[in-house]
Amino acid sequence: MSLAQQRLLRLSSIASSSTRTLHFTALRAWQGFENERHYEPGEDALKRTWHGLTYDFRRWKRRYQEARNDAFKRRHPIAHMKHSVMDHEVFPYRAEVLIIGGGLSGSSTAFWLKERFRDEDFKVVVVECNDKFPSSSSMLSTGSLAQQFSQPEHCEMSQFTAEFLRHSGKHLRVLDSEPPSVDLLPSGFLHLATTEESANEMREHWKLQLDKGARVSLLTPPQLREQFPFLNVDDVVLASIGLENEGSIDTWQLLGAIREKNLTLGVQYVKGEVEGFEFERSPTSPEVHSLIEDADEADEDKWKRQRVIGVHVRPQMTDASARPIRAHLIVNAAGAWAGKIAKMAGIGSAKSGMLAVPVPIEGRKRTRFVIYAPDVPVDMPFLVDMEGRLHCRQMDAGHTYVVDLIPTPEEDKAIDHSDPSVDYDIFYEKIWPQLVKRTEGFSTAKIKSAFTVLEDVNTFDSAPVIGEHPLYTNIHTMAGFGERSAMHSIAAARAYAERVYDGAYHTINLRRFDMRRIVKNDPIFEKYRY
Numbered sequence: 267m268s269l270a271q272q273r274l275l276r277l278s279s280i281a282s283s284s285t286r287t288l289h290f291t292a293l294r295a296w297q298g299f300e301n302e303r304h305y306e307p308g309e310d311a312l313k314r315t316w317h318g319l320t321y322d323f324r325r326w327k328r329r330y331q332e333a334r335n336d337a338f339k340r341r342h343p344i345a346h347m348k349h350s351v352m353d354h355e356v357f358p359y360r361a362e363v364l365i366i367g368g369g370l371s372g373s374s375t376a377f378w379l380k381e382r383f384r385d386e387d388f389k390v391v392v393v394e395c396n397d398k399f400p401s402s403s404s405m406l407s408t409g410s411l412a413q414q415f416s417q418p419e420h421c422e423m424s425q426f427t428a429e430f431l432r433h434s435g436k437h438l439r440v441l442d443s444e445p446p447s448v449d450l451l452p453s454g455f456l457h458l459a460t461t462e463e464s465a466n467e468m469r470e471h472w473k474l475q476l477d478k479g480a481r482v483s484l485l486t487p488p489q490l491r492e493q494f495p496f497l498n499v500d501d502v503v504l505a506s507i508g509l510e511n512e513g514s515i516d517t518w519q520l521l522g523a524i525r526e527k528n529l530t531l532g533v534q535y536v537k538g539e540v541e542g543f544e545f546e547r548s549p550t551s552p553e554v555h556s557l558i559e560d561a562d563e564a565d566e567d568k569w570k571r572q573r574v575i576g577v578h579v580r581p582q583m584t585d586a587s588a589r590p591i592r593a594h595l596i597v598n599a600a601g602a603w604a605g606k607i608a609k610m611a612g613i614g615s616a617k618s619g620m621l622a623v624p625v626p627i628e629g630r631k632r633t634r635f636v637i638y639a640p641d642v643p644v645d646m647p648f649l650v651d652m653e654g655r656l657h658c659r660q661m662d663a664g665h666t667y668v669v670d671l672i673p674t675p676e677e678d679k680a681i682d683h684s685d686p687s688v689d690y691d692i693f694y695e696k697i698w699p700q701l702v703k704r705t706e707g708f709s710t711a712k713i714k715s716a717f718t719v720l721e722d723v724n725t726f727d728s729a730p731v732i733g734e735h736p737l738y739t740n741i742h743t744m745a746g747f748g749e750r751s752a753m754h755s756i757a758a759a760r761a762y763a764e765r766v767y768d769g770a771y772h773t774i775n776l777r778r779f780d781m782r783r784i785v786k787n788d789p790i791f792e793k794y795r796y
Contacts, residue, residue: 357581357589358534361391363766364577364593366540366607368394369404370517370751371744372599373524374759380531382763390532391591393579395539401686402601406719408634408659408668409515409752410648412455413480413508416471416793417729420750421478422774423757428511430756431520438523440530446523449516453660454508456647457794458499464653465504471793472506481509496643498704507647514648514659517752536591537582540600543611544576544590574611574738595766597742601722602629604731604745611741620737623785627731627746629720631683634670635693636661636715641707649704654795656700666714671697672749672795688716723748727789732758733765733780743781749796 363379365372376390399405411431413424430437435445459465468484475482485505490497499505525535576592600607604627609615614624642665649658655672671692673681693713701708724731724746731743744762747754761774771777778790 358389358391358536358591359589360592361389361534362593363390363595363597364591365390365392365597365599366577367599367601367604367745368392368525368535369399369402369599369601370407370521370524371404371601371747371755371759372597373521373528374756375597375599375744375762376528376533377524377531378760378763379766380528380533382767384531386532388532389534391534391536391593392528393536393538393540393577393591396537396582397539398601398603401718401720403719403721403747403749403751404517404521404601406634406717407517407749407752408657408670409517409520410455410657410659410749410796411450411515411753412512412794412796414455414457414471414475414482414506414512414794416467416474417790418474418478419774419776419778420754420792421475421480423754425479425511426757426760426774427753431515434520434523438527440526446519446526448520448523450513451515451660451662452510452513453648454512455650455796456494456505456507457650457654458502459504459506460501460653462503467793468504468506481511482506483509494645494647496646496705496707498706512648514661515752520752536579538579539582540577540607540610541580541588542578543574543596544578544592545572546575547572574741595740595742597744597762598625599744601745601751602627602720604722604743608741608743611738613735613738613741620785623781625731625743625745625781626726626784627722627724627743629683630678630723630748631681631685631718632670632672632721632749633688633692633716633718634668635697635713636717637667637669637693637711638665638714639667639708639711640665641710642667642705643707646705650794650796651700651704654793656697657796658701667711669693669697669701683720686718688718690716721748722746722751726784727791728795729790729792730754730758730779731781731784732762732776735781736785753796 363376365376372392372394376392379390380388411424411428413421413428415421415424431448431450434448439445457468459468472482472484483506485493485507487499487502487505490499490502490505529535574596576590577596578588578590580586580588598604598607605614605625608625608627612621614622616622644663644665646658646660646667648660650656651658652671655674656669657672658667658669660666661668690713693716698708698711701711722745728748730746730748730750733742735741735743742762744755744758747758757774758776761771761776764770764772765776783790
């Protein structure tokens with residue numbers, strides 16, 4: 267008899283003589299969540315009723331199997347409780363998806379993830395810091411909604427957002443409460459081209475916009491004088507104006523409606539600040555370790571041989587220490603602070619390789635002035651002048667306007683972006699003379715208030731960064747929208763949910779906006795700014 271057969275015989279005799287039996291549980295890498303089809307009210311009454319009657323039985327069956335396969339018998343097969351009893355009152359320790367940032371982009375991402383996958387065991391946690399909200403773009407955005415762009419994806423995202431906001435009362439309604447309002451003020455954006463070169467570019471972009479279904483009209487100077495006789499267009503060569511799906515919204519009301527809807531869908535908001543990431547490192551083989559001699563090469567090898575498994579979050583309470591939250595997917599939607607969050611994970615800290623490329627998103631200070639101009643006609647369009655740098659929008663149907671001037675790259679370098687104070691010389695020296703030049707009624711305008719906002723600007727090409735990191739594939743970025751956050755965050759979040767669940771984009775293809783273009787130094791420049 268061989269040695270192996272002798273050991274097997276000895277083990278069988280011990281097991282037969284003992285009153286205990288050995289229990290073995292099969293390893294499961296992922297729980298069998300069922301992706302439930304959701305039926306909107308009035309969509310299909312019979313299927314919706316059948317889904318409501320059968321969903322509880324399928325959930326009970328899954329929980330019963332989980333309890334039976336629990337080696338420690340922590341849950342009873344019949345009275346199976348949830349993992350977290352008081353989920354919204356206890357600081358979480360795990361999540362399927364963890365989103366950093368509770369602004370418009372982060373909350374929209376959580377909304378579309380839970381809207382499509384309405385399983386209460388699929389946990390989505392949003393970590394937000396209250397100290398960042400007063401200066402964030404979600405709080406202080408002008409809420410511009412436009413469809414005139416030079417990139418096709420931007421046109422498609424704006425059109426989807428306009429359709430979503432048109433039916434926001436149905437999408438974001440909570441039970442039997444009143445439908446939320448986003449105060450949509452429809453008005454077309456009037457772009458002015460003062461040179462032949464910019465006029466030719468406007469014609470090419472106009473063709474692209476029409477191909478994507480946008481309704482935009484080109485106007486010559488005589489047509490401008492006929493439609494807007496109060497405008498001075500002596501130096502204008504060509505103009506374009508949106509005929510529909512353009513205007514402005516109240517982003518704070520929209521964000522509040524999305525957050526309330528997320529709470530009913532099971533999204534948990536945590537007040538805290540991310541202080542670092544938690545890694546799981548794979549050991550280096552002795553052969554590879556012997557080949558590493560340089561300290562920088564060893565540090566780079568350390569970053570590559572690890573994966574992110576969670577974050578360390580410090581709750582916003584007195585004398586609280588950072589606590590870990592494990593997660594399968596981590597979405598960096600921190601807005602102006604997205605670049606700093608990515609650097610905590612080592613992205614941009616290496617000397618060479620993939621981790622040497624940072625996430626180029628930084629907070630840029632922008633100053634906006636609220637003025638009262640009683641002598642300006644009420645049919646004043648949303649004006650975009652000075653080759654896209656000067657913007658003048660109505661706040662309501664009266665005579666109150668919000669104006670701002672996008673600085674040139676040289677001016678942007680001279681700005682102290684950490685200083686929240688307002689420089690009124692920008693209005694009196696640069697904005698006001700141009701407004702009076704276009705419309706004489708602005709000569710009696712008075713400043714009512716002014717404020718500064720930190721926009722999440724992608725310093726690489728001013729386009730958003732959407733998608734996973736090439737090395738840390740479970741870290742995804744949803745930031746860098748800049749002044750287009752209000753009009754593109756909702757559409758980008760919906761496309762991101764398609765990418766997560768289906769592995770590909772179905773409605774709007776946003777593959778061009780991931781980190782690969784930054785690694786390959788292939789920028790995407792957008793002509794139109796809002």
